[in-house]
Amino acid sequence: MxxxxxxxxxxxxxxxxxxxxxxxxxxxxxxxxxxxxxxxxxxxxxxxxxxxxxxxxxxxxxxxxxxxxxxEDLAWASVDDILDRAEQRGEDLLIVLLDGITDPRNFGAIIRSAEVLGAHGVVVEERRSAPLSPVVAKTAAGATSYLPVAQTKNLPRLIDQLKEDGVWVYGAAGEAAEDAAKIDFSGKVGLVIGAEGEGLRRLVREKCDGLVRIPTRGRVQSLNASVAAGILLYEATRKRA
The missing domain is CATH 3.30.1330.30 (Ribosomal protein L30/S12)
Structure with a gap:
């Protein structure tokens, strides 16, 4: 490559x-x-x-x-690699789950934010994601060398498995009642980011323990997916610190 x-x-x-x-x-x-x-x-x-x-x-x-x-071509990690990374560091898991992020620049930017802000890994669904490509690697600015990025065949099923392991899963949704700034994000946390325009799929939304929003003040009511991910990751790591 x-x-x-x-x-x-x-x-x-x-x-x-x-x-x-x-x-x-x-x-x-x-x-x-x-x-x-x-x-x-x-x-x-x-x-x-x-x-x-x-x-x-x-x-x-x-x-x-x-x-x-x-x-060599960029290699996918496994979800277990991400879980092991948190355990080896003695930290509560912070994992980013992407639902339909097909733009490689958004994908790369989210990987970069996740690595910089201390997440343990990023997971995408096999059929609903941009591939690990040179564009993703360039946008991630080197973060693909350090952060595990994994695939799952079924994101809703993975969310269920994470919840069984004590992970509290928050989905990002512009219409959610809960303000992200008021969530403490303690313990094991998963953040789910949906595609721009479409947002989270219905089944993914239903699997989340809670939905959170980022308050906006301008006339444009939505944020770029990678920007939203960065803001939520910052809030999570700030509260957890």
Whole structure:
């Protein structure tokens, strides 16, 4: 898989997952020096240089920030990996469940927020999600190297299983009566984020222990899914701290 963007490629270099590396001619000296140092630490990986337009054509976008790497395909974790991560850290589980997030940039941004704000992992339903792609990795800015992202065949069934394990599951819904700022988010928590426009599916909504909303003041009544996820994660981690 071709990975592009400075943060995701640098993180992949640190993890030793890069097998080929290309820089655009003319990148700033400080960045070239940083890349060369990491490539050397990664076993003396050779850095190739090419015109920026060649990188544009290689990855089909101009948003590569002057660096492209060849890496193994991103691998899905398991839900058990996420549960184990919380247990190993001695922390109450904080897990993000995505219901129909098919836009790769939203998906990547949610992964980034989840990693930055201390969630233990993200789960998507197999047939209702964007794939783990270079666009997701770039938008996640390297977070895919550190945060488990898992698939489940049936999200409502997984919610039931989590509830049996003592996880309290909150679904994000603009019309909900409960203000997210008034929830304490203590204990094991799952946050469910639905697709923009459609929101949560009826069955997923019914499986949640509670629905919460983010108060809005403007004329536009809805938030981008990744922004909503970031706000709820911030509220959860703030209260839990």
């Amino acid at each position: 071709l990975l592009y963007g400075r943060n995701p490629v640098l993180e992949a270099l640190k993890e030793g997952r890069v097998s080929g590396l290309m820089l655009a001619r003319g990148v700033e000296d400080a960045f070239e020096k940083e890349v060369r140092a990491l490539a050397q630490e990664a076993g003396g990986l050779r850095v190739k240089f090419a015109p920026r337009i060649e990188l544009d054509q290689l990855v089909g976008t101009t948003q590569h920030q002057g660096i492209v790497a060849e890496v």
